Amino acid sequence: MTRPRTSALPEGIDTEATTASGPAVAAGPAARPRRRFRTHVVVFIAPAAAIYTIFMVYPLLDSLRLSLYAPRDGVHTFVGLDNFVHLLSDDLLSEAFWNAVWNNLVFFAVHFFVQNPIGLLLAALLAAPTLKGRGTYRTLLFIPTTLSVVIVGFIWQLIISPVWGFVDTPLLGQSSTALVTLALMSVWQYIGIPMILFYAVLISIPDELTEAATVDGAGGWTTFWRVKFPLILPTVGIVSVVTYVANMNAFDLIYTVKGALAGPDFASDIMGTLFFRTFFGFQLQQGSSTMGATVATMMFLLILAGVLLYFYGWQRRVESYEL
Amino acid sequence: MSAVSTPARGVARPTRASRSWRTRAGAAVPHVILLAYVVVACGPIALIVMNAFKSRQAIFEEPFAFPTPSTLDLGGxxxxxxxxxxxxxxxxxxxxxxxxxxxxxxxxxxxxxxxxxxxxxxxxxxxxxxxxxxxxxxxxxxxxxxxxxxxxxxxxxxxxxxxxxxxxxxxxxxxxxxxxxxxxxxxxxxxxxxxxxxxxxxxxxxxxxxxxxxxxxxxxxxxxxxxxxxxxxxxxxxxxxxxxxxxxxxxxxxxxxxxxxxxxxxxxxxxxxxxxxxxxxxxxxxxxxxxxxx
Structure with a gap:
């Protein structure tokens, strides 16, 4: 408990720089012994690498591979891109697919436009140096994030159910409101993450910066928008791309509240539920592992597209500053 | 509120008193917003936990009431x-x-x-x-x-x-x-x-x-x-x-x-x-x- 807090914050960048420098003669803190290949290196890395490879990398690659196969006479046969053509050209399938893609984008948009402003507001309030009870607020505001999605879904289902009568309209029952209501439930749960990440940036801004602005005659409002906000902007990007990835394979909430059919009339169907139904089947449609793998591959491509858009469209244009 | 009644300096400096009242109010605003959001974040959970210990009738009639000995029910x-x-x-x-x-x-x-x-x-x-x-x-x-x-x-x-x-x-x-x-x-x-x-x-x-x-x-x-x-x-x-x-x-x-x-x-x-x-x-x-x- 009383240990010096040297290791509180990992600083990957600094230590990287020392790696590149020449032979480590001086016994500085980050200097590493240059040794020849030894068995203990393998002993240290192999178990983690093996489990990761067998249970994550291999199944992922296998799923990608399966999307190029289809069952013919009970045997998986290579069919090239047929599954994708089928998914995108079959009337029923392509309608379901694009519906899920669109709904998923709406689901993400609600997160983006609601969680960023609220998270930023809460973070700014928490980071004020004079605030009392900061730790308590932080813990309380973060509590929903620790709950299971199943619990969150049901809590809100009970609260907005007509039986209790706080809300009159059946928000989850109408196709016009179901998806947005579900997205807001999800925002309610995960708002703690943008809040904490923005908060981390705000508390790391050196006082000199804000003081300099004050000396130059800037008020609190100007200081926030002109000094702090540009420093937060890169984090808005990180939060958004992490949220996008999480949203694109979201499933638990919709499944808990609306079931695998994501009703009413597929109004809340997203990629995760579509994947589940395609893989395991529903009602009269038979499940198919190869078509399931095809949908999963499309999810992978959508996620990849979002991540690339972030790297090339956002991260390169938004300047980030080392504090 | 109590800042206004600091005795010695109160008379000659109304501006100061009003300013300190204002700073007090200003300092309270973050707490008001944060507390409001604490209610949004924790209220639903508290509502569920509270009602889990109440009888069926009490759950529907007075959802916001704490469980009392008369409404306590562990049947759930x-x-x-x-x-x-x-x-x-x-x-x-x-x-x-x-x-x-x-x-x-x-x-x-x-x-x-x-x-x-x-x-x-x-x-x-x-x-x-x-x-x-x-x-x-x-x-x-x-x-x-x-x-x-x-x-x-x-x-x-x-x-x-x-x-x-x-x-x-x-x-x-x-x-x-x-x-x-x-x-x-x-x-x-x-x-x-x-x-x-x-x-x-x-x-x-x-x-x-x-x-x-x-x-x-x-x-x-x-x-x-x-x-x-x-x-x-x-x-x-x-x-x-x-x-x-x-x-x-x-x-x-x-x-x-x-x-x-x-x-x-x-x-x-x-x-x-x-x-x-x-x-x-x-x-x-x-x-x-x-x-x-x-």
Whole structure:
């Protein structure tokens, strides 16, 4: 408990720089012994690498591979891109697919436009140096994030159910409101993450910066928008791309509240539920592992597209500053 | 309010008094907003927990009232434990979560130690290879995972879940812990080596020094595993290996109209992680912020 807090914050960048420098003669803190290949290196890395490879990398690659196969006479046969053509050209399938893609984008948009402003507001309030009870607020505001999605879904289902009568309209029952209501439930749960990440940036801004602005005659409002906000902007990007990835394979909430059919009339169907139904089947449609793998591959491509858009469209244009 | 009545200076300086009143009000605004959001964040949970202990009639008539001796009713909890084997689900979730966290911390710290400590051919490749898993959701490989589990005979076994979750948790653990290990002073390790300690001994010597990192990763790994519905639903649907989250989901589907039981099961399922989070919230927040600041 009383240990010096040297290791509180990992600083990957600094230590990287020392790696590149020449032979480590001086016994500085980050200097590493240059040794020849030894068995203990393998002993240290192999178990983690093996489990990761067998249970994550291999199944992922296998799923990608399966999307190029289809069952013919009970045997998986290579069919090239047929599954994708089928998914995108079959009337029923392509309608379901694009519906899920669109709904998923709406689901993400609600997160983006609601969680960023609220998270930023809460973070700014928490980071004020004079605030009392900061730790308590932080813990309380973060509590929903620790709950299971199943619990969150049901809590809100009970609260907005007509039986209790706080809300009159059946928000989850109408196709016009179901998806947005579900997205807001999800925002309610995960708002703690943008809040904490923005908060981390705000508390790391050196006082000199804000003081300099004050000396130059800037008020609190100007200081926030002109000094702090540009420093937060890169984090808005990180939060958004992490949220996008999480949203694109979201499933638990919709499944808990609306079931695998994501009703009413597929109004809340997203990629995760579509994947589940395609893989395991529903009602009269038979499940198919190869078509399931095809949908999963499309999810992978959508996620990849979002991540690339972030790297090339956002991260390169938004300047980030080392504090 | 009380600022205005500070005696000695009150008379001559009305401006000062009004300004201090204003600053007071200004200082209260953040608290008002934060408290309002605390109500939004915690109110629904409090509402559920409170009503879980009340009789059916009281739940509907006065949902906002605390349970009193006259409205106290533990019937919901009774239903939960007589109609479903929740003690077993808790045990399963506990085994899976603790098993995974232990494996992630041990194997993750070993790999991270090696990546931070040694230089060898292909270190960049190994680091990148392990880091890729941070961004790719493991769910996308579900078809392959189920196939693999069937072949290994690990369907409906807790071991299968532990292995999948370990693979899922390792990338971030290795990434974060490597940064922590790089911060450990070299003198200590060199001193141990001069005394003839083996590399394995050095690892165990250094391990306690990255405790903050281990704690953060531990909490960060634990939450999504305890709360996951996807893999239990697909890999371990059997009654004897059911986890709390799946058990809750199935129970809720079955007892939708029995509000006492529903509220009780929600309370039971939420409390363990809630309690753990409140105890470890410092480490958790630190874990989230340390990765993001730099």
């Amino acid at each position: 909890f009774e239903t939960v434990f007589t109609r479903a084997r929740f003690e077993l689900y808790f045990l399963n979730s506990f085994v899976v979560t603790v098993g995974t966290v232990a494996l992630v911390l041990l194997l993750g710290s070993m790999a991270a130690f090696a990546l931070a400590e040694y230089r060898f051919v292909g270190i960049t490749f190994v680091s990148l290879y392990l880091a890729v898993g941070i961004m790719i959701p493991i769910r996308l490989g579900t078809v392959g995972i189920l196939d693999l589990m069937v072949r290994l005979g690990l369907v409906n076994s807790l071991a299968g879940l532990v292995l999948v979750y370990t693979a899922m948790g390792l990338p971030l653990a290795v990434f974060v812990l490597t940064a922590f290990f790089k911060q450990v002073p070299g003198d200590l390790k060199d001193a141990a080596r001069i005394d003839g300690a083996s590399e394995y001994r050095v690892y165990f010597l250094v391990l306690p020094l990255v405790r903050p990192g281990l704690a953060a990763i531990g909490v960060y790994t634990m939450l999504p595993i305890w709360n996951d519905l996807w893999f239990p639903l697909i890999l371990t649907p059997g009654e004897s290996v059911r986890t709390v989250t799946l058990g809750t989901q199935l129970f809720l589907g079955q007892f939708v109209s029995d509000w006492n039981a529903v509220l009780a099961v929600l309370t039971l399922a939420a409390l363990p992680m809630l309690a753990l989070f409140i105890i470890f919230s410092r480490q958790f927040v630190r874990g989230l912020t340390s990765g993001a600041v730099k």
